[in-house]
Amino acid sequence: MVNSFWPMTLSEALDIRKNHNVMIFNGGSDLMVKYRCWSGISVDLPKDILYIGHLNELKSIDINPSEIIIGAAVSYAQFLKDSRLPIEFKHPIEQIGSVAIRNIGTLVGNICNASPAGDTLPMLYALDAKVVIMSTKGQRIVEISDFITGPGSTQLNHDEIVTRIIIPRKTYDRTFYRKVGTRKANAISKVSVFSVADIKESRIDDIRICIGSCGPTVIRVKKIESSIIDLRLSELTLDIDRFLRMYDEKIVPIDDVRSTKIYRSKVACNLIKTFLTKEVIL
Amino acid sequence: MKAISDSIKRFDFDDKIQGKAIYTSDYHLECMFYAKTLRSTVPRAKIKNIITPEIPQGYFIVDHRDVPAQNYIPVVFDDQPIFAVDEVNYIGQPILLVVGEKKEIIQKIINSIHIDYEIIEPVLSIEEAEQAKAPYIFKNQPYFVKYEYSKGDLDKCIKKAKKVISDEFRTGYQEQAYLETQSMVAKYDGHTISVYGSMQCPYYIVEALKVALGWEEDRIRVVQMPTGGAFGGKEDYPSIPGVHAALASIKSKHPVQLVFERQEDIQCTTKRHPSLITIESYLDENGTIIARDMYVKLDGGAYAGLSSVVLQRSILSIGGVYDIENLRVRGTVYATNNVVTGAFRGFGGPQAFFAIEMHMENIANQLNLDSVELKRKYFFKQGDLSSTSGEFFDPIVLNVITDKVLKMSDYRNKRTHNDASKFKGVGCSVFFHGCGFTGAGESDLIKPSVRLKKVKEEVELFISSTEIGQGTLTTMRKIVAKVLDIPVAQVAHHYPDTLECPDSGPTVASRTTLIVGRLLQDCALKLKKRWDEESVEIIHHYQYPSHLSWDSKTFQGNAYPDYSWGANVVEVEVDPDTYQVDVKGIWAVFDIGTPIDRKIVQGQIEGGIVQGLGYSLMEVLESRNGKLSQDTFTTYIIPSSLDIPPIMSELVENPSTIGPFGARGLGEMPLVGVAPALASAIQQAIKCKITKIPVIPEDILRGIHK
Ligand SMILES: Cc1cc2nc3c(=O)[nH]c(=O)nc-3n(C[C@H](O)[C@H](O)[C@H](O)COP(=O)(O)OP(=O)(O)OC[C@H]3O[C@@H](n4cnc5c(N)ncnc54)[C@H](O)[C@@H]3O)c2cc1C
Numbered sequence: 011m012v013n014s015f016w017p018m019t020l021s022e023a024l025d026i027r028k029n030h031n032v033m034i035f036n037g038g039s040d041l042m043v044k045y046r047c048w049s050g051i052s053v054d055l056p057k058d059i060l061y062i063g064h065l066n067e068l069k070s071i072d073i074n075p076s077e078i079i080i081g082a083a084v085s086y087a088q089f090l091k092d093s094r095l096p097i098e099f100k101h102p103i104e105q106i107g108s109v110a111i112r113n114i115g116t117l118v119g120n121i122c123n124a125s126p127a128g129d130t131l132p133m134l135y136a137l138d139a140k141v142v143i144m145s146t147k148g149q150r151i152v153e154i155s156d157f158i159t160g161p162g163s164t165q166l167n168h169d170e171i172v173t174r175i176i177i178p179r180k181t182y183d184r185t186f187y188r189k190v191g192t193r194k195a196n197a198i199s200k201v202s203v204f205s206v207a208d209i210k211e212s213r214i215d216d217i218r219i220c221i222g223s224c225g226p227t228v229i230r231v232k233k234i235e236s237s238i239i240d241l242r243l244s245e246l247t248l249d250i251d252r253f254l255r256m257y258d259e260k261i262v263p264i265d266d267v268r269s270t271k272i273y274r275s276k277v278a279c280n281l282i283k284t285f286l287t288k289e290v291i292l
Numbered sequence: 293m294k295a296i297s298d299s300i301k302r303f304d305f306d307d308k309i310q311g312k313a314i315y316t317s318d319y320h321l322e323c324m325f326y327a328k329t330l331r332s333t334v335p336r337a338k339i340k341n342i343i344t345p346e347i348p349q350g351y352f353i354v355d356h357r358d359v360p361a362q363n364y365i366p367v368v369f370d371d372q373p374i375f376a377v378d379e380v381n382y383i384g385q386p387i388l389l390v391v392g393e394k395k396e397i398i399q400k401i402i403n404s405i406h407i408d409y410e411i412i413e414p415v416l417s418i419e420e421a422e423q424a425k426a427p428y429i430f431k432n433q434p435y436f437v438k439y440e441y442s443k444g445d446l447d448k449c450i451k452k453a454k455k456v457i458s459d460e461f462r463t464g465y466q467e468q469a470y471l472e473t474q475s476m477v478a479k480y481d482g483h484t485i486s487v488y489g490s491m492q493c494p495y496y497i498v499e500a501l502k503v504a505l506g507w508e509e510d511r512i513r514v515v516q517m518p519t520g521g522a523f524g525g526k527e528d529y530p531s532i533p534g535v536h537a538a539l540a541s542i543k544s545k546h547p548v549q550l551v552f553e554r555q556e557d558i559q560c561t562t563k564r565h566p567s568l569i570t571i572e573s574y575l576d577e578n579g580t581i582i583a584r585d586m587y588v589k590l591d592g593g594a595y596a597g598l599s600s601v602v603l604q605r606s607i608l609s610i611g612g613v614y615d616i617e618n619l620r621v622r623g624t625v626y627a628t629n630n631v632v633t634g635a636f637r638g639f640g641g642p643q644a645f646f647a648i649e650m651h652m653e654n655i656a657n658q659l660n661l662d663s664v665e666l667k668r669k670y671f672f673k674q675g676d677l678s679s680t681s682g683e684f685f686d687p688i689v690l691n692v693i694t695d696k697v698l699k700m701s702d703y704r705n706k707r708t709h710n711d712a713s714k715f716k717g718v719g720c721s722v723f724f725h726g727c728g729f730t731g732a733g734e735s736d737l738i739k740p741s742v743r744l745k746k747v748k749e750e751v752e753l754f755i756s757s758t759e760i761g762q763g764t765l766t767t768m769r770k771i772v773a774k775v776l777d778i779p780v781a782q783v784a785h786h787y788p789d790t791l792e793c794p795d796s797g798p799t800v801a802s803r804t805t806l807i808v809g810r811l812l813q814d815c816a817l818k819l820k821k822r823w824d825e826e827s828v829e830i831i832h833h834y835q836y837p838s839h840l841s842w843d844s845k846t847f848q849g850n851a852y853p854d855y856s857w858g859a860n861v862v863e864v865e866v867d868p869d870t871y872q873v874d875v876k877g878i879w880a881v882f883d884i885g886t887p888i889d890r891k892i893v894q895g896q897i898e899g900g901i902v903q904g905l906g907y908s909l910m911e912v913l914e915s916r917n918g919k920l921s922q923d924t925f926t927t928y929i930i931p932s933s934l935d936i937p938p939i940m941s942e943l944v945e946n947p948s949t950i951g952p953f954g955a956r957g958l959g960e961m962p963l964v965g966v967a968p969a970l971a972s973a974i975q976q977a978i979k980c981k982i983t984k985i986p987v988i989p990e991d992i993l994r995g996i997h998k
Contacts, residue, residue, distance in 0.1 A: 043926075048328070048553060051395040108932070190870045190989075193910055194934035198926065201870075267927050273871075273990040280869040 013058040020067045020144070020173065023060060028146045028169045032060040036083060037114040039107070040123045063116070068173060071095070078177040086112035098185035099177075102133045102204060105189045108196045118172050124158045126227060129189060131158070132204035132220035135228045140176040145169045151176070161226045182206035182216075186285040190277055192268060199223040200269040203281040207290050212243050219285065221278050224263040231260050243291050250286055254279050296774050296953045299891035303765045303785070304518070313518040316475035316489050321547040324477070327354070327391045327540045328398050329550075330405055331560060332380035335416065335629035335918025336429075337409035339378050339387070345404040351392035354540050361506030365531050366499050371430060372595035372632070374504055374535050380409075381429055381594035382629055383918045384560025386532065391540040391548055414629035414918055418568050418589050421626035429594060429627040436592050436625045437600040439607055441847035443681055444618030449583035453574035457655050461571075461647040462984040463967075465913035465920070466564035466906075468636055469930050472520025473552040474530060474561060478537035480545065485538045486513040491530040492522045493798035494756050494790050500531035501538055515789045522760040523903070524635030527800050528598050529561050558923040562634030563913065565590040565602055565625070567643040569610070571651045574618075579659050581670065583618035586610045588644065592625040593632035599625040602633070604730050606640030608851045611679035612648035613690055613722050614670035619679055630915045635800060637903060641725060641964045646908075646985060649721045649968030653975065663972070664694065664703075664720050671722070682850035685839060689946050693859045693881045694722060700940055701861035701879035710976065715866040719972025722859045723965040726852030727957030728803040731842030734853060740797040740834045742811040744772065744819050747827045751776065751819070752784040753812060755796035757804045759787060761899075762959050763892035764804055770888060771809050771952050775816035776823070794831060802957025805888055806854055806950060807834065813952040837950065854948055856956045858882040860901075862969040866977045871989035871996070873909060873974060875937040882961060883944045886954035893958060897941045900962025905937075906930045908967035908985045 015032060017023040026032060033055065035041055047054040062068060068083035071092050078095065086103050089095065090112065106112060106120075106129050120130045121141065134154050141157040143150050143166065154175075157164050166172065184207040191197025202222035208215040217238050221229040234256050238246060246253075263274035307313040344353060356363050356375040363377065364370040376387045390401045415424045415434070424434040476489035485505070487497055494514040501512045514534070519526065533550050540548040552561070567590050574583040588606045592599035607623040656663035671690040677683055697720065698704060706718040728734055743754040753772050759765040765785055773780040796808045815832035822828050842849040863876040878901055887893040910929045914921050922928040947954025971982040980995040 048395055048399055049551075050326075051399065188870070190872065192929045193932050195932040197929070197932075267921050270990050273993055276993060277870050277989075284869050 012055045015058065015060045017060070017065070020065055023062055023065065023171060024144060024146045026060055027171055030058055031168070033057040034122070034171060035059045035061050036063045036119040037085060037116045038063070039111055039115040040119060062171065073179070076179050078179055080117055080175045080177070082116065082118040082171070082173050084116060086115050086117070089117065096181070098182070099133065101187040102129050102189065105129065111196070117175060121154065121157070121175065122164060122166065122172055124160070124162050124164050126161050126225065127199045127223045129199055129202060129222065131228045132202055132222040133187070134175065134177070135230050136204050136206055136218040136220040137177050141172055142174040142176060143170045144173045145171070149173070155228070155230070158227050183208050184289045186289050188281050198268060201274050201277045201281070203278060203285065205282070205285045209243070209290070214239055214241050214243070214246060214290070217290070219282055221261060224261050224274050224278050229261060231257065246286065247291055250283065253286070254283055257282055296770060297887045297890050299889050300766065300770065300780060302763060302892070303769065304759055307518065315472055315520060316477055316517045317549070317551045319477050319488060319517060319549070321477065321479060323546050325391050325393055325540070325544050325546040325548045326395050326398060327389045327537060327548050327550040328402055329386050329536065329556070330388050330390065330402055332376065332383055332385040332387060334380065334409050334411060335383050336412045336414035337380055338412065339376065339380065340408040340410050342387070343406040343408070345401060347401060348397065351390065351397060351401060352540070352544050353388050354391055354536070354543050355388035358539050358543055359504050362503050364503065365535070366503050367528050367597050368600050369436070369596040372597065374532065382631055384631060385594070386536065389536055389540055391544050416628060416630060416915065416918055418566070418591050418626050418628070421628050429629065430596065434626060436596040436627055437603060438624045439603065439847065440620070440622045441607070441680060442620045443679055444583070446583050446585060446618050446620045449574050449618045452576065453582065454577045455575040456572055457575065457658055458570065458572040459647070459651045459654055460983060461569045461650060463567045463643045463646055464986060465566050465633070465915070466636060466911050467558055467913055467928055468521070468523040468525030469928070470521030470523060470525055473554055473557040474526070474533050475551040476530065476533045476537040477547060477549045478541040479547040480538070480541040484511050484513055485542065486515065487534045487538055488515045488517050489530060489534060490519045490522070490526060491516050491534070492526045492758050492760055492800060494758070494788050495795045496528060496798060497531050497534040498790050500535050504535045504539065513789065513791050516758045516787045518787065519758060519760050523637045524639065524800070525561055526760070527635040527798060529634065554925065555923050558928060559920055560631065562597060562632050564636035565592065565599065565633040565640065565643065567606070569643065569647040571647060573651065573655060581616055581655070584611070584616050585620045586622070588623040590623070590625040591628050591630060591633060593628060593630045595632050597632050597634045599633060601730065602635070602640040604640070605726065606644045608680065608726060608730065609641045609644035610648055612645065612652070613672055613724055613857070614667070615672050615676050616670060621679065629918050631920060637900065638960045638963045639801065641960065642904070642907060642967060645721065645723045645964050646967040646971065649723070650971055650982065653719070653972045654981065664698065667722055668694065678851060680847050680849060680851045686949055687946055688857065689883055689944055690722060690857060693857055693883055693944050696942060696944060697859040697861050697879050697881040700881070700942065701863065701877070703861050706863060707976070715868055715977045716864070717973040717975065717977030718861060718863045719969045719976065720859065720861045721965040721969040721972070723961070724855045724857045725802060725957060725961035725964055726855055727801070727806045728853040729801055731844050731849065731851060732836055732840070734807055734834055735836035738797040740807060740811060741794040741831055742796050742808060742815050743794050743829065743831045744812070744815050745829045746819060749778070750782060750784065751778070754793040755808055755812070756788045756790065756793045757796050757808050758799040760799060762804070762896060763889060764799070767805060767888045767892060768809060768812055771812050772816045774953070775813055776820055802856070802959045802961065805952065805955050806948070806957045809888065809952040809955060810950065854950045854956050856882065856884045856958060856961050858961055858965055860965040860969040862966065862973045864970065864973040864977055866974065866992060871992040873987065873989070873992070875905065875909070875970070877938045877940065878905070878966070880939065880941040880962065881944060882941070882958070883946045883956070884958045884961070885948035885951055885956040886945060887943060888953065888955050893943070894941065896958050897962045898939050900960070901939055901966055902931055902936055904963040904966025905970070907963070908970045908987060910986055910988065912986055912988060
């Protein structure tokens with residue numbers, strides 16, 4: 011049998027986190043599946059549990075002129091309902107799971123679970139999101155790409171809780187998202203691509219291309235992005251195949267029960283090409 | 293109810309919709325124990341030793357030593373043990389049960405049991421079985437059964453032929469994916485054993501209990517509980533958990549509940565047979581098909597189960613709806629150390645129709661003909677002889693069916709004005725389903741009976757046919773009420789209980805409406821003549837129609853008592869970036885004679901089509917070293933509601949002379965024709981040959997870039 015902690019405040023939660031060896035339980039949609047067991051007996055959890063999904067302090071979405079700040083207990087449904095958020099950021103979220111999963115699952119849970127197929131991740135990498143981590147000692151802020159260190163692993167310490175995500179506020183001229191799952195709902199991604207671009211006077215001012223499910227973590231190649239930035243659209247048109255080859259070299263997926271490496275890399279390249287030719291160049 | 297086809301509210305509607313129905317896992321008897329099964333984790337081995345921990349008081353191990361009479365499950369062959377004795381032949385094979393009050397403790401005991409195996413080289417595919425040497429899994433041969441039949445003179449035609457067109461097709465496993473897993477509760481009262489559970493065939497479990505216990509039937513009672521889907525997966529398989537729960541209750545002297553977990557259910561219960569099918573067609577100088585040679589190979593898994601009967605339906609369907617005068621048809625179902633395969637909606641038909649319909653498509657392509665027009669030339673009609681030379685006595689309206697489906701779907705236009713750059717396609721399939729048991733099985737093997745009881749104005753009907761979502765509890769009442777000309781509410785009908793219900797046969801083979809419904813119709817007619825009597829009871833038995841005949845040795849005669857017919861059109865668009873198939877629409881026209889309830893019929897059609905769509909498009913299920921790789925609903929992908937395209941269906945009413953009020957069988961057929969129509973559509977969209985289902989995006993990519 012394990013113990014469960016139901017703190018009333020974030021600071022109480024941080025104390026518990028410091029003094030006990032606990033596992034954080036947010037929406038529980040990953041945990042309940044991972045530790046499922048014979049129905050009728052309680053979930054076979056390896057550690058004591060710290061519930062945080064009910065904490066009001068973690069349930070807000072705050073928007074200031076430079077940032078969108080999303081609390082750790084914000085569910086997908088809450089994110090989708092918030093009319094202040096740009097519609098482009100909602101595309102990946104509205105394709106996650108099904109209605110029930112979107113009601114309990116959280117963006118922060120998805121980050122902390124750090125699955126290579128986590129569907130919030132390509133977008134959060136592309137938007138340069140930051141992760142706010144707290145402990146009784148204080149808070150630190152890290153880039154999402156540093157926070158996630160591999161499949162299922164993050165740099166979170168035993169006494170820490172992720173309290174929010176910060177997305178720098180910026181608008182983009184072009185955004186693109188495609189999730190390729192095994193079916194249209196409740197599907198784990200085989201490949202996904204989230205990209206944005208800014209065009210100023212027929213030149214590429216900014217471009218970010220992120221690929222999910224094709225490696226241990228999200229693939230984002232800043233070197234290729236910087237060689238595209240500042241190109242004229244006409245120059246990009248001429249050089250598209252070279253950039254696609256560069257991406258092809260960087261995308262080294264694996265075979266698993268869901269798909270094959272050949273399929274994943276081909277489809278990822280097709281989607282990047284579609285983004286570049288149909289969204290960026292037009 | 294005015295006409296028999298008019299829909300009425302289903303009698304199981306309120307219970308199921310309001311959540312009031314008590315399913316087996318909701319059924320908690322006083323002092324009830326739980327049981328869990330310890331299963332083989334290796335595909336083939338000798339069991340050297342089983343090391344069990346000390347078992348706490350009140351907990352029990354139940355294994356083969358607790359079977360008082362005979363340790364086998366009676367199906368067709370008696371090769372499958374109730375519990376493994378000294379060898380295992382597939383991953384998931386039951387070895388023993390742990391039984392007791394608390395699930396936590398049962399789980400602990402299970403986890404600490406250790407089994408010493410001496411591994412034997414397993415046989416893991418049809419190809420490996422073809423090469424297999426002794427020791428064999430089954431008797432002294434690498435297969436369970438092998439059949440062959442013919443019509444006309446193939447050899448002569450081979451010599452005469454100017455052209456040969458051959459194809460090879462493969463189909464995969466399919467999981468029934470019923471919402472409710474296998475579930476049983478057994479209760480022993482010191483004299484009688486009662487088994488309550490989720491099932492299709494109560495008398496199969498009675499039979500299995502008689503074999504295992506050696507008891508007379510009057511000490512055995514089997515009751516169907518509301519059942520959350522079955523699709524063939526609860527035809528023969530429930531005999532295993534049924535007998536297990538009974539043995540556990542007899543040993544522990546407590547009621548025992550045995551409910552499978554989802555992963556356990558996917559891993560170890562019966563699946564649809566994977567197949568490898570070859571077809572060669574011989575054509576003369578005019579491009580007329582003069583002969584065919586066809587071979588169906590199935591993977592039967594480790595025990596024979598229903599495989600022989602599935603193979604029969606496969607080889608009896610492989611000729612399709614076509615009148616070809618010279619045929620040779622062969623079939624083999626191999627023994628492997630994979631999961632046991634068994635009954636699944638369509639029962640060998642879906643594999644066969646995928647193959648023959650794709651083959652016709654390919655012949656048309658080679659001859660540069662329209663495939664529907666090519667098919668039409670060979671359509672069976674009334675008076676023709678089937679592939680087994682049985683006369684088709686009733687009118688066959690395949691042309692009407694096909695015209696209708698083409699018109700509804702705007703097939704011609706879509707097929708010819710196809711913009712090649714768009715990756716669009718449309719395909720059509722034409723098919724049948726033989727209703728009822730093979731040949732004279734209804735009279736030789738099943739001998740079904742029904743019972744009607746009248747007290748004053750109230751009538752009750754008693755059959756062992758189960759309600760598995762297909763509407764038995766409603767349609768059978770309608771038939772009886774219509775004959776007696778009384779309100780349907782005046783006819784009672786409950787979930788079957790073998791104490792009261794005669795054996796009306798298993799709920800399989802699209803036979804309930806056709807065969808059992810007709811028996812009830814005839815029985816009600818007898819009752820009507822005696823309506824003046826205060827209380828009457830009539831038992832009515834089946835008689836094989838005198839104009840039909842069947843020789844099960846040579847496969848000659850009328851292969852089924854009746855046939856239903858259908859055609860599908862499927863339209864697709866393939867995404868050029870992701871190779872995903874977007875199904876735009878499915879059109880279906882069926883001749884099921886007179887529908888007994890239009891709404892129930894529509895439910896069967898749409899459900900069957902969705903299951904057929906999953907089978908042909910996404911339900912990948914593969915055995916790796918004897919273990920199924922996709923054993924959860926995260927990895928075994930069935931269509932979600934968003935994946936279901938618009939489905940447009942219509943009926944052609946061509947009353948049967950066999951079934952009640954002219955009805956024919958329906959339950960299985962809607963699944964059967966989807967795969968070939970879909971695969972033909974994809975074939976047109978991507979311009980390369982589809983030879984395997986499910987057709988997944990990974991295969992489409994491979995095909996396009998070959
Ligand atoms: C049917 C189904 C469909 C799904 N579909 C999708 C899908 O389409 N795409 C997708 O990406 N995912 C999907 N998921 C997975 C899951 O829903 C998501 O990953 C979800 O975002 C997890 O959030 P949660 O709050 O429920 O996480 P939890 O299960 O509560 O937690 C997940 C992990 O993160 C840790 N954690 C949670 N919050 C914190 C915190 N604040 N600080 C530190 N650690 C924390 C937990 O300890 C745990 O290890 C699906 C799951 C199911 C069951």
